[in-house]
Amino acid sequence: MKYGILIAVALVAVGCGGTSSEKKQLFVAFSQCNNAEPYRAAQNALMTKLFAQDPGVKLVIADGQQDNSKQVAQVETFIRQKPDLLIVAPNERAALTAVMGQAMEAKIPVICLERDILQPNYTAYIHSDNMAIGRQAGQFIADYLIKKNGTAKGKVVQMRGLLGVEGEIKRDRGAKEIFAKYPGIQVIAEPVADWIQAKAKDRMTEVLRAQPSIDVVYGHNDPMAIGAYLAAKELNRDKNMIFVGVDGLGGTAGGIKKVMDGILAATFVYPLCVDKAVEVGLKLLHDPSFKPEKDYTLPSTMVTPENAAEMYKKFTVDE
Amino acid sequence: MKSFAGLAGILVLAIVLSPTASDGSRIFLQLGNLTDVLRQISVIGIIALAMTFVILTAGIDLSVGSTLALSTTVVAMVLTHDFAGMGYSLHIFVAMLAALAASTAVGALNGAVIALLDIQPFVVTLASMIGIRGLAKWLSGNANIDIGFGQDVAAAFAAVFRQKSVVIGSYLALAVVFWILLGRTVFGRQVRAIGDNEKAGRYTGLPIRSLKVWVYSLCGLLPGFAGILYAAENHQGNPNAGVAYELDAIAAVVIGGTRLAGGKGSIAGTIIGTLTIGVLTNMLRLNNVDSNVEMMIKAVIIVLAVAVQRQRGVE
Numbered sequence: 140m141k142y143g144i145l146i147a148v149a150l151v152a153v154g155c156g157g158t159s160s161e162k163k164q165l166f167v168a169f170s171q172c173n174n175a176e177p178y179r180a181a182q183n184a185l186m187t188k189l190f191a192q193d194p195g196v197k198l199v200i201a202d203g204q205q206d207n208s209k210q211v212a213q214v215e216t217f218i219r220q221k222p223d224l225l226i227v228a229p230n231e232r233a234a235l236t237a238v239m240g241q242a243m244e245a246k247i248p249v250i251c252l253e254r255d256i257l258q259p260n261y262t263a264y265i266h267s268d269n270m271a272i273g274r275q276a277g278q279f280i281a282d283y284l285i286k287k288n289g290t291a292k293g294k295v296v297q298m299r300g301l302l303g304v305e306g307e308i309k310r311d312r313g314a315k316e317i318f319a320k321y322p323g324i325q326v327i328a329e330p331v332a333d334w335i336q337a338k339a340k341d342r343m344t345e346v347l348r349a350q351p352s353i354d355v356v357y358g359h360n361d362p363m364a365i366g367a368y369l370a371a372k373e374l375n376r377d378k379n380m381i382f383v384g385v386d387g388l389g390g391t392a393g394g395i396k397k398v399m400d401g402i403l404a405a406t407f408v409y410p411l412c413v414d415k416a417v418e419v420g421l422k423l424l425h426d427p428s429f430k431p432e433k434d435y436t437l438p439s440t441m442v443t444p445e446n447a448a449e450m451y452k453k454f455t456v457d458e
Numbered sequence: 459m460k461s462f463a464g465l466a467g468i469l470v471l472a473i474v475l476s477p478t479a480s481d482g483s484r485i486f487l488q489l490g491n492l493t494d495v496l497r498q499i500s501v502i503g504i505i506a507l508a509m510t511f512v513i514l515t516a517g518i519d520l521s522v523g524s525t526l527a528l529s530t531t532v533v534a535m536v537l538t539h540d541f542a543g544m545g546y547s548l549h550i551f552v553a554m555l556a557a558l559a560a561s562t563a564v565g566a567l568n569g570a571v572i573a574l575l576d577i578q579p580f581v582v583t584l585a586s587m588i589g590i591r592g593l594a595k596w597l598s599g600n601a602n603i604d605i606g607f608g609q610d611v612a613a614a615f616a617a618v619f620r621q622k623s624v625v626i627g628s629y630l631a632l633a634v635v636f637w638i639l640l641g642r643t644v645f646g647r648q649v650r651a652i653g654d655n656e657k658a659g660r661y662t663g664l665p666i667r668s669l670k671v672w673v674y675s676l677c678g679l680l681p682g683f684a685g686i687l688y689a690a691e692n693h694q695g696n697p698n699a700g701v702a703y704e705l706d707a708i709a710a711v712v713i714g715g716t717r718l719a720g721g722k723g724s725i726a727g728t729i730i731g732t733l734t735i736g737v738l739t740n741m742l743r744l745n746n747v748d749s750n751v752e753m754m755i756k757a758v759i760i761v762l763a764v765a766v767q768r769q770r771g772v773e
Binding site: 174175177179180181183184302328330331336337340341342344345348349351362365366369373374390391392396397400402 | 477479480485488491494498595600607620688691692693694696697698699740743746
C-alpha cells in the first residue's frame with residue numbers, strides 16, 4: 140500500500156514535469172556552496188533579482204550546505220536536467236573540479252563563481268582577489284597609524300576567520316605583507332572566531348582583558364569586526380581603537396551601513412561577482428557568437444565614511 | 459558532589475596558570491573576567507537545565523540549537539517590525555512573547571510526537587533540528603537581522619538584556635527554579651521515575667505522556683529564552699546561531715554526572731558541568747592555547763570527567 144502511494148506520487152510528479160516544457164524557457168542552474176553565510180545570501184538575492192529582469196530565464200538555486208559531497212550531488216542532478224547555463228560557487232577546489240568537468244563534457248556552459256578549481260573546467264571564472272584586499276586593508280591600517288601616532292607604530296588585533304580557508308589565508312597574508320614593511324606595527328593577538336560575530340565578541344573580550352592598549356582591530360570579515368566592537372563598547376574602550384572589516388555588503392545588516400553609523404572605520408568590498416556573472420551569463424544564453432574571457436578579476440572598493448552613503452546605494456539589493 | 463572535585467581542580471589550574479596583568483594581578487581572578495565566564499556559560503547553562511530533565515527521562519533533545527536560532531530570529535523580526543504607536547515596553551514584551559511562544563511550541567510538538575506516536579526522541583528531535591533550522595532560515599531569508607545599533611526599540615531591548623547582571627541573574631534564577639522543580643516537587647520525582655523504569659511507572663499510573671510533553675516543552679522554552687539573551691548580546695537575529703549547542707549542553711549535563719540512560723542526575727551536577735567547561739575554555743584562551751589543541755583538550759576532559767564518576771560509582 141505504501142509503495143502504491145509512492146508510485147502514484149512519483150507518476151503525478153513526472154506528469155507535471157512533462158506538461159511544463161511546452162513553452163521553451165531558458166533554464167539557469169546555480170549551485171551555491173553555502174546559503175548560511177550572509178555574503179552568499181546576498182549573492183543569491185542579487186542573482187535572483189538580476190535574472191528576474193529577463194522573463195525568458197528561469198533560475199533555480201541549490202544550497203550545498205558547506206558540504207562537498209552534497210554540492211557534487213546537486214551539480215550531478217543539474218547536469219541530468221541539461222540547463223542552458225550552469226553557475227557554480229564551489230565549496231572547495233578539489234572536490235568540485237571533476238563534476239564541473241562533466242558539465243563541460245555535457246556541453247553545458249559553466250561559470251565558476253568566486254572560488255577557483257584545480258583545472259579550468261569552466262567557460263568563464265569570475266572572482267576577486269583576497270590578497271589584494273588584505274594589502275589594501277593593511278595599507279589603510281598603516282596610514283591610519285601614521286596619522287594618529289606620527290609614525291607607523293601601533294598595536295593591531297586580528298580576528299581570524301575559519302583557519303585554512305582561502306579567504307582567511309589571503310586576507311591575513313596580504314595585510315601582513317604590508318605590516319612587514321613597518322617594524323613599528325605589532326600584531327598583538329590573533330584569535331580565531333570562525334567568521335562568526337558572537338564568537339568574535341567573546342574572543343575580543345578575552346583580548347581586551349589581557350591587552351591594556353590596542354589601536355586597530357582588523358576583522359577578516361565585517362561580522363567579526365562588529366563583534367569586536369561590541370566587546371570593546373561593553374568595556375567602554377571602543378573610542379580608543381578603530382575597527383576595520385572586509386566584505387562590505389549592502390543592506391541594513393551589512394558592513395557598509397556600519398561604516399555610515401561610525402562603527403567601522405572602513406570596510407573593503409569583496410565583490411559579490413554576481414553582476415558580472417549575470418552579464419556574462421545572459422550573453423552566453425542569447426548570443427551564440429559571444430566568446431567570453433576565461434578569467435575576470437573584479438577589483439575591491441574601499442568604503443570609508445566619505446563614500447559610504449553612495450556605496451550603500453550601489454551595493455544594496457532592494458527586496 | 460563527585461563532579462565538584464573536577465571543577466575544583468580546573469579552578470586551581472586556571473588560577474595557577476593565569477597570565478598576569480600589568481599591575482601584577484592574575485587576569486583569571488579579575489572580577490571582570492570571572493563575570494565574563496559566567497556570562498559566556500549562561501546561554502548553554504540555561505539550555506542544559508532543561509536538557510537535564512529530558513535526559514533524566516532517558517530522552518535527548520537535539521533540536522535546542524535550532525530552537526535558539528528560531529528564537530533569535532523571531533525576537534529580531536518582531537523588534538524590527540514597525541507597530542505604529544506601540545510603546546517600547548509593550549513592543550519588547552510582544553517580541554519576547556512571540557519568541558518564547560514559537561520555541562515552546564517547538565518543544566511541545568517534539569514532546570507530543572514522542573509521547574503519542576511513540577517514536578524515539580533521538581529521531582524526533584533530529585528531525586526538528588533540521589526542520590526548525592529551515593524554518594528560521596526561511597523566515598529571515600537566510601540573512602542576519604541586525605538590531606539595536608541605532609536609537610530605537612531594539613536598542614532599548616539590547617541595552618537591557620545584554621547587561622551582565624541580567625544575563626547572569628537570569629541563569630541563576632532559572633537554576634534555582636529548576637533545582638527546586640527537580641528536587642522538591644512531585645513533577646521532579648515523576649520525571650526521575652520515568653527514566654528509571656518507564657514500564658513500572660506506567661503500571662503505577664504515572665501520566666507518562668503528559669509528563670513527556672511538559673518536559674520537552676520546557677526544553678523548547680529555555681532555549682527560546684537563551685535565544686533572546688543571544689539576540690540582545692550579539693545585536694542580531696541569526697538563523698545560523700546555535701549550531702552544535704545541543705552537544706555543548708549534553709556535554710555539560712554528562713560531565714555533571716547525569717546518566718544518559720535516565721533516572722539519575724541532578725541540576726547541581728549540570729551547573730558544575732557547565733562551569734567546568736566554561737572555566738576550562740577561559741583558562742585555555744587566556745593562555746592563547748591554539749584553538750585546535752583546545753578542542754583536543756576538551757575531548758579528553760569530557761571523557762575523564764565521566765570516567766572518574768564511573769570509577770567512584772563502582773566502588
